[in-house]
Each structure stands twice: as C-alpha cells, then as structure tokens.
Amino acid sequence: MECVSFDLASTPLREVNQFLHQQLQADDQRHVEVHNPDGAHSIAVGLDQPVTVEIHGHAGYYAAGMNKKAHVIVHGSAGTGVAENMMSGLVHVKGFASNGAGATAHGGLLVIDGDAGLRCGISLKGADIVVGGSVGSFSGFMAQAGRMVICSNAGDALGDSLYEAVIYIRGEVKSLGTDARFEPMTDDDVATVADLLRQAGLQHDPASFKRIASARSLYHWNADANQEY
Amino acid sequence: MCGIVGLLVKKPALREQLGKLMVPMLIGMTDRGPDSAGLAVFAEPLKGSGRKLSLYSGLTEAGADFDWHCLTHGLQQHLGVKSDIEIKYNHAVLSFEVSPDIVKKWLREHHPRLHILSTGQTIDLYKDIGTPAMVSDRYDFSSLTGSHLVGHTRMATESAVTPDRAHPFTAGEDFCLVHNGSLSNPYGLRRKLEPHGIHFDTDNDTEAACRFLEWRLREGDDLETALHAGFEELDGFFTFLMGTPDKLALIRDPFACKPAVVAETDDYVAIASEFRSLAHLPDVKHAKVFEPAPEEMYVWNA
Numbered sequence: 001m002e003c004v005s006f007d008l009a010s011t012p013l014r015e016v017n018q019f020l021h022q023q024l025q026a027d028d029q030r031h032v033e034v035h036n037p038d039g040a041h042s043i044a045v046g047l048d049q050p051v052t053v054e055i056h057g058h059a060g061y062y063a064a065g066m067n068k069k070a071h072v073i074v075h076g077s078a079g080t081g082v083a084e085n086m087m088s089g090l091v092h093v094k095g096f097a098s099n100g101a102g103a104t105a106h107g108g109l110l111v112i113d114g115d116a117g118l119r120c121g122i123s124l125k126g127a128d129i130v131v132g133g134s135v136g137s138f139s140g141f142m143a144q145a146g147r148m149v150i151c152s153n154a155g156d157a158l159g160d161s162l163y164e165a166v167i168y169i170r171g172e173v174k175s176l177g178t179d180a181r182f183e184p185m186t187d188d189d190v191a192t193v194a195d196l197l198r199q200a201g202l203q204h205d206p207a208s209f210k211r212i213a214s215a216r217s218l219y220h221w222n223a224d225a226n227q228e229y
Numbered sequence: 230m231c232g233i234v235g236l237l238v239k240k241p242a243l244r245e246q247l248g249k250l251m252v253p254m255l256i257g258m259t260d261r262g263p264d265s266a267g268l269a270v271f272a273e274p275l276k277g278s279g280r281k282l283s284l285y286s287g288l289t290e291a292g293a294d295f296d297w298h299c300l301t302h303g304l305q306q307h308l309g310v311k312s313d314i315e316i317k318y319n320h321a322v323l324s325f326e327v328s329p330d331i332v333k334k335w336l337r338e339h340h341p342r343l344h345i346l347s348t349g350q351t352i353d354l355y356k357d358i359g360t361p362a363m364v365s366d367r368y369d370f371s372s373l374t375g376s377h378l379v380g381h382t383r384m385a386t387e388s389a390v391t392p393d394r395a396h397p398f399t400a401g402e403d404f405c406l407v408h409n410g411s412l413s414n415p416y417g418l419r420r421k422l423e424p425h426g427i428h429f430d431t432d433n434d435t436e437a438a439c440r441f442l443e444w445r446l447r448e449g450d451d452l453e454t455a456l457h458a459g460f461e462e463l464d465g466f467f468t469f470l471m472g473t474p475d476k477l478a479l480i481r482d483p484f485a486c487k488p489a490v491v492a493e494t495d496d497y498v499a500i501a502s503e504f505r506s507l508a509h510l511p512d513v514k515h516a517k518v519f520e521p522a523p524e525e526m527y528v529w530n531a
Contacts, residue, residue, distance in 0.1 A: 039504030
C-alpha cells in the first residue's frame with residue numbers, strides 16, 4: 001500500500017479532492033496524507049472509496065462532508081460542519097470541532113476527541129457520534145436516528161424535539177430541550193455505549209452515562225396544549 | 230458574511246512587526262469580506278492633553294487631492310490651534326493639544342464632507358472600500374506599529390457599500406468595534422440613544438451597537454458590565470471584537486451564529502473569524518488554539 005502525500009501550501013485543494021474522487025480507484029492508493037491544511041474549506045469532501053486520509057493540522061469548514069466509506073482523520077481541529085451528511089465510514093477529529101459537527105449524518109461514525117461546538121448532531125439521521133469532551137447548545141436538535149455519546153457536558157436545549165435518536169451523556173446537562181427526557185439505562189444501552197467508546201478509543205465506565213430520549217409528546221398535534229409542551 | 234481579525238502582541242519587541250503580522254490575517258479573510266476593509270491600531274498614547282483624529286477625505290470633492298495643509302492653516306487662523314498632520318493618500322492623522330470637540334465642531338463647519346474616523350490619544354483608524362489587499366496597500370498597513378489592533382473585512386448586508394459604513398466603527402475616544410453578523414434591533418437602539426444626545430453618522434446596524442456600548446462605558450460601566458448590558462439589549466447575530474487603549478475584547482451571540490477562533494502563544498493573541506487567517510503566524514503550530522464560547526466575555530490586556 002503506497003502513501004500519497006499532498007502539501008496544501010503548494011498544491012491547490014482542488015487537485016487533492018480531484019485525486020480523491022477520480023484517480024483513487026485507478027491508482028489503488030489507499031492512504032493519503034494532507035499537510036498544511038491551514039483551515040482550508042471542504043478538504044476530502046464527497047469521498048466514496050475505502051481510503052484513509054490523514055489531515056495534519058487544522059481543517060476549515062465541511063471537512064469530510066458527505067463522506068462514504070472513507071476514514072478521514074484530522075490531526076487538529078475542524079471547522080463548521082465536519083462530516084456533515086456523512087453516509088458511512090469514519091471521521092476522527094483529534095482536536096475540537098466547531099458548530100454543526102455531524103449534522104444530518106446518515107451513517108458511519110464521527111469521533112471528536114475534544115469539545116464540539118453548538119448544534120452537534122443536529123437532525124442526525126442514523127450516524128453515531130462520540131464526543132470526548134463537551135457539546136454546545138442545541139446539540140441533537142431534531143435528531144431522527146443514530147446515537148450520540150457525550151463524555152463530558154452539554155449546553156442548553158440538549159435533544160430538543162428529538163425523534164428516535166438516543167443521546168448518552170456522562171457529565172452535566174445545562175438544560176434539556178423540549179420533549180427530551182432522561183430515561184433509565186438498560187443493559188442494551190450500557191452495551192451500546194461500551195461498543196461506541198471502544199470504537200472511539202475512549203476509556204470511560206459505560207455505566208456512568210445517562211440516557212436521553214424522546215418523550216414523544218410532540219409526535220402528535222395537541223390543539224389543547226396552547227403551543228406549550 | 231464578514232471577516233474579523235485582531236492581534237495583540239505581548240512582547241514590546243514585536244510591536245514593530247504588528248502591521249506585518251496582521252496584513253496576511255486581513256487578506257486571509259477576503260472571501261468573507263471582499264467589498265471593504267479597515268482597521269484600528271493602538272499605539273503609544275499622546276502625552277498630556279494631546280489628541281488625534283483619523284480623517285478620511287475620500288468623500289470630499291477633492292478626494293485624495295484634499296488640501297490638508299490648508300486645513301491645518303485654517304485651524305491656526307480660526308481657532309489659533311497648532312496641529313500636526315500625517316497624510317496617507319485620502320487619509321490623515323491630525324494631532325493637536327486642545328479639546329477634540331472644538332476641532333471637530335470646526336471641521337464639521339468648514340469641511341462637512343470630511344469624515345472623522347476616530348478620536349483619541351492612542352487610536353489610529355483606517356477604512357475604505359476595496360478588497361483587503363487593496364486597502365492594505367493603499368494605507369501601507371504592513372508598516373503599522375503598536376501593541377494591538379482590530380481589523381475587519383466587509384461583505385455588506387445591512388447597509389450600502391461606502392467608506393463610512395465600513396468597519397471598524399468608533400464612538401467617544403479610543404474605542405472601536407468590528408462586527409460579523411447582523412442586528413435586528415438597530416433602530417430600536419437608535420431611538421433609545423438619540424434622546425441622550427447621541428449622534429449617528431450612518432444607518433449601519435453595527436454603529437448602533439458601537440454607540441450603545443460606548444455610551445454604557447461613558448455612563449460609568451466597566452467593559453464587562455457594558456458587554457453584559459449588550460447581551461441584554463442587542464438582538465441578532467454577532468461576533469464583536471472591540472479595542473480600547475489597553476484591551477481587546479470579544480463576545481459572541483448566544484447561538485454562536487458567527488464564527489471566531491483564537492490562537493495564543495507567549496508572543497501574541499490572535500483572533501480571526503477562521504483559522505485560515507491565523508495559519509501564517511509564527512509558531513502557530515504550537516499555539517493554544519480554541520473557539521470562544523457563546524455569551525462569554527473574552528478580554529485580553531495589552
């Protein structure tokens with residue numbers, strides 16, 4: 001397996017993404033390194049091959065967006081919308097991630113070793129997200145499917161208008177969103193958290209997490225509720 | 230969209246390089262703000278009662294050919310005020326040793342189209358329309374020296390693209406503010422402030438925030454109390470970066486709708502909308518890089 005290396009200080013990003021999209025299959029390169037990302041937007045977006053891309057430094061907006069099959073590792077922080085709408089594969093941010101991490105992701109695993117910003121996992125549609133640190137406000141808003149594991153704290157309105165996604169949190173929740181509620185951890189929940197922590201390479205007691213899921217009272221229109229739920 | 234940048238050097242030896250370090254930061258934010266750019270730089274204060282004004286002649290008929298020496302001569306003739314002037318293209322820094330109100334009144338009477346950019350003992354302010362690279366060249370930003378500065382690249386959404394609506398905005402003395410975002414209640418703020426005798430230069434939403442915060446400071450609030458009042462009164466999206474003679478301060482709205490990232494080393498604190506503008510800074514690979522939290526106040530001392 002050969003490794004191809006790109007230096008974004010001297011190579012236009014478009015060349016890197018074109019290589020990842022078009023030449024990869026023909027050349028059978030399965031390991032790509034990107035140096036000096038320097039906060040550029042849209043690095044390694046729209047990948048659909050089982051390649052490993054290592055980004056050495058801080059990535060800008062939408063890194064590894066729409067990812068399918070690929071493993072993208074950011075050795076630094078990621079800007080807004082990392083792994084947005086991911087379909088499958090793995091995205092691992094070794095530093096912190098900005099707002100909207102993993103938004104609308106359908107599948108795959110997003111791991112953030114540090115903190116995630118606001119709206120992490122907003123409208124999650126089936127992916128798993130493990131955050132080693134804390135998440136900002138409005139995380140898991142309207143999350144439909146998938147799991148979020150938060151190893152530290154959450155800001156305001158966690159899991160607001162949650163559908164069938166489940167959130168596990170170890171630390172403190174500043175406030176729960178409308179219709180989100182704490183529920184007892186079952187053996188299945190503990191096994192789920194243990195498995196996701198193992199995949200993320202994090203050492204925590206899975207039984208120390210709390211489960212948050214939808215109370216489902218927003219599922220049906222209630223004219224008598226006077227817009228208060 | 231807009232871009233904000235700020236830089237504060239911690240070691241006096243780096244003050245000579247302030248402009249050089251900052252220009253790539255400003256140019257790095259061109260995608261976020263290509264229509265206008267500006268910055269305010271804070272350097273050694275003038276001694277005693279010395280005050281200076283940053284002035285912009287681009288809106289006068291003469292433009293860059295404005296006769297600045299005629300202006301200083303007029304000040305001497307009419308008011309008996311001796312002044313010094315440093316000219317850069319359509320910009321000048323006028324310094325003198327009387328109350329700035331007397332000079333500003335005279336300027337408004339005799340040169341009504343001359344735009345007063347800033348007033349104070351430490352602040353110099355530049356802003357104009359054009360790309361960040363063009364504006365940087367126009368005023369030779371890379372030669373600027375000082376302890377800290379606040380810069381902005383503009384993509385106008387709330388008011389027209391004109392030099393006076395570019396950022397930074399100032400109010401009072403030695404205070405400036407840049408803004409990424411948009412306010413939804415600038416007219417409400419204006420209606421609150423105007424009965425206090427506060428005059429507005431433009432219809433820009435950021436000017437309302439700037440004048441509100443400066444008014445709070447003038448009423449006796451310290452910076453933190455004023456910013457707290459800002460959270461109560463200012464509605465909309467904002468990352469604000471503010472400069473005073475000895476401080477840089479940053480706040481973000483509760484929804485963190487507009488970005489900000491900070492890189493800090495033993496030598497400097499650098500703030501930008503995105504890391505792209507910090508990537509060139511010396512030893513940034515070993516800097517502490519973090520995203521400021523929403524609704525928190527960050528204050529760095531020069």
